[in-house]
Amino acid sequence: MDTEPAALGRIRTVAHILDESVRIPGTTLRIGLDPIIGLLPVAGDFATAVCSLYIVAEAVRLGVPKQTVVRPLANIAVDTMLGSVPVVGDFFDAYWKANVKNAELVAAAISERQ
Template identity: 55%
Template structure:
C-alpha cells in the first residue's frame, strides 16, 4: 500500500476515502497476525467458513471499496478489475476448506485498495 505521504497531492476527499477503504481491507484481510509469523488474515476466511452466506456477506462488504472508487471517478477498467478480484474471492472462497485457505491468502480487498491508490497517484 501507498503511504499517506505518497498521497500528499491527493485531495482531502481522496485521502479520507483511502483511509476508510484501508480500514475495511485491514479488517477483512489482515486484522489478525498468526503468532510467530508475519502472516496475517482477517474476517474474510473466518466468515467464509459459513457456506454461501459467509462469502456473500463478505462480498457485500468488499463492494464498499468499489463504491468508494466509483465516487472518486476511478476508470471503468479498474472497477472491472476490482470486481474480478471480488468474484474470484467469492467463487473460489465458496469451495469447502480450499476456499477458506484461498480467502486467507488472496486478500482481494488489499488488492482493490492498491488499485484505488494507484489510480489516485495517476490522477495527481
C-alpha cells in the first residue's frame, strides 16, 4: 500500500518538473516544462494539462475533500485557457505555476486531516 508521504513526494515532483525545473540564467526566475511545451500551439497546452491532471488523480486517490479537488481543476482550466493565448499565454504559464499551487492545496488538505 502506498503511503501519503510517497504520494505527496510524487505530486511535488510532477509540480516541480512542470513549473520550476529550470532556472533562467542570470535571474532567480524558474520555469518548468509547462511554458516550454506550451510553445507548441494547442497540443502543448493540452499535453501539459493532461500531465497536470496527475496531481488531481493523486488527490482523489488520497481521499482529499471534493472542494480541494475542484480548486486544482479550476487552476488547470485557467492555466490551459490563458496559456493557450499565443505569446502572452507562455509568459502567463511561466508565472502562474498552477501545478505548484495544486501541490500545496493537496498537501494542506492532507495535513489538515492528520
